[in-house]
Amino acid sequence: MKGGLALDPRRLRQRRHLWNLCQLLRSGKPGGYQYSQAFTRALLAQARLPADQPLALLSHFPLLPAFPWPDAWRVDFYIDATSRQLFHDYGIGKRIYSNYQQLVLEWERRAYESSGAVVCRSQWAADSVVIDYGIDPAKVHVVPGGANLDETQLAALPTVDPPVPPSQEQPLRLGFLGKEWQRKGGPFLLELADALQQRGIPTVIRSIGPDPARLPSHPSLQPLGFIHKQTDTARFVAELQSWHFGTLFSDAEAFGISNRECLRLGVPVLAHAVGGIASTLPDGGCGQLFAAHPSAAEVADWIATRLSPYAGYLAWRAALAPRWREFTWDTAAEQLAAILGGSAATFASAERRDRVDAQAVTGPVGAQPGIGL
Known part of the structure; x- marks a missing residue:
């Protein structure tokens, strides 16, 4: 299987409203559905991936797929920011119950720990993965993203x-x-x-x-x-x-x-x-x-x-x-391929595809819950 997975969080809006209501009644703060395992499992279920067959997944969202995932899968991450950075630097944590935040961060830590590699777009995010989550620096890498421009049109x-x-x-x-x-x-x-x-x-x-x-x-x-x-x-x-x-x-x-x-x-x-x-x-x-x-x-x-x-x-x-050329997705794809193995063209194709709207899932930061393979 190659390319990206077509995942649509908008299909989960009703579940989100119900989850947020329950969270509001439970804690007084309604936010955080996009970080829940209920959300990530329901979202990934849209792709109907076989649990018993080998798959290599490159996820742009630190909590997707939810950990633990099937033993036959290899999961790597390519992220903009960690959830801890979203909670603290972007102030998203103000809308989320503190105990739930800690639970989310623990899910994320286990996912990073079990992944093949954690690739970050910035050194800032990589430092958080290592320092805040205690992940071995040897599996943490930095690959800056490329310009979201059509090279064929530019030429x-x-x-x-x-x-x-x-x-x-x-x-x-x-x-x-x-x-x-x-x-x-x-x-x-x-x-x-x-x-x-x-x-x-x-x-x-x-x-x-x-x-x-x-x-x-x-x-x-x-x-x-x-x-x-x-x-x-x-x-x-x-x-x-x-x-x-x-x-x-x-x-x-x-x-x-x-x-x-x-x-x-x-x-x-x-x-x-x-x-x-x-x-x-x-x-x-x-x-x-x-x-x-x-x-x-x-x-x-x-x-x-x-x-x-x-x-x-x-x-x-x-x-x-x-x-x-330094600032293109082709160059980023070559760097990803060198770290993760596989074809640079495959990574470039996955990065160029129209991905899920970040506003619907993670708020304003742009960390995408799509998955490229």
Whole structure:
């Protein structure tokens, strides 16, 4: 069996409502169905996998399949974040009864312990697997994810010129990519735009993802709404390549695929060291990683220095563009294949498939409960 499993958590909505009601009556907190063994077993049952035949499963969700699984199966994990990180760093634990949280973490520990390998998208997640769950470091690996872009479509697009030096007519473009304006640092970008204006650098914030009607009014903010990267690839790519910098100043972040998409397109990134963001930028040639929660003045000063002389910025950007393969799922698949065995093409196919909507299962973090083989 190859490829991904078609699992649909929406079919379990009624069970979820009943489970949440029982949990509310029992503990006063209704959350956590997506972490329960009742959920993971019912979800995996949709695939009707044979328990008595050898199977190799690569799971994107730390609790799927529920442990213990059949002896004939080999289970490996490729995760964004551990449940402990979701509970604490993302604040999801506030909605879940503390005793139940501990039970979930123990299920997860046993799953990691019994797996063949635990591969993480970031060093941040790998450290949690080792330190928080006590898993042998020898079986824990880091493979950063790739840009969620169609390489065939990208190959057909024309080469574009880099953005010109900032001016009143064509301001500095800082890009925001993601649905969650608040968590991903949108308010900080408005402060940064003001700080840059004060330094004589006209600046606009180009925002892809958030509903424009829900964004604050600010003279530097230019909301673009949602751009579908698969069906409107040319527009999406042209927009990102017009940015001087992509940005990701999140309060909490398991990884940051938006950074990899910018880098895949030759656009340097500004971000700070929160969660797994550091693993999205391999080195200084990809952008600048600031200590967590920098001041707008600090980042504005760095940008002003980086842009002067502008020929230096262009040379820096020109050196990044030829590295595009580093930031693709093909490269991640090769690394996964080296760790887990098997065909890189199989892993690449599994990673490219349309996976289950994370919002329906794990909340905003993007840890997917799909399984690739």
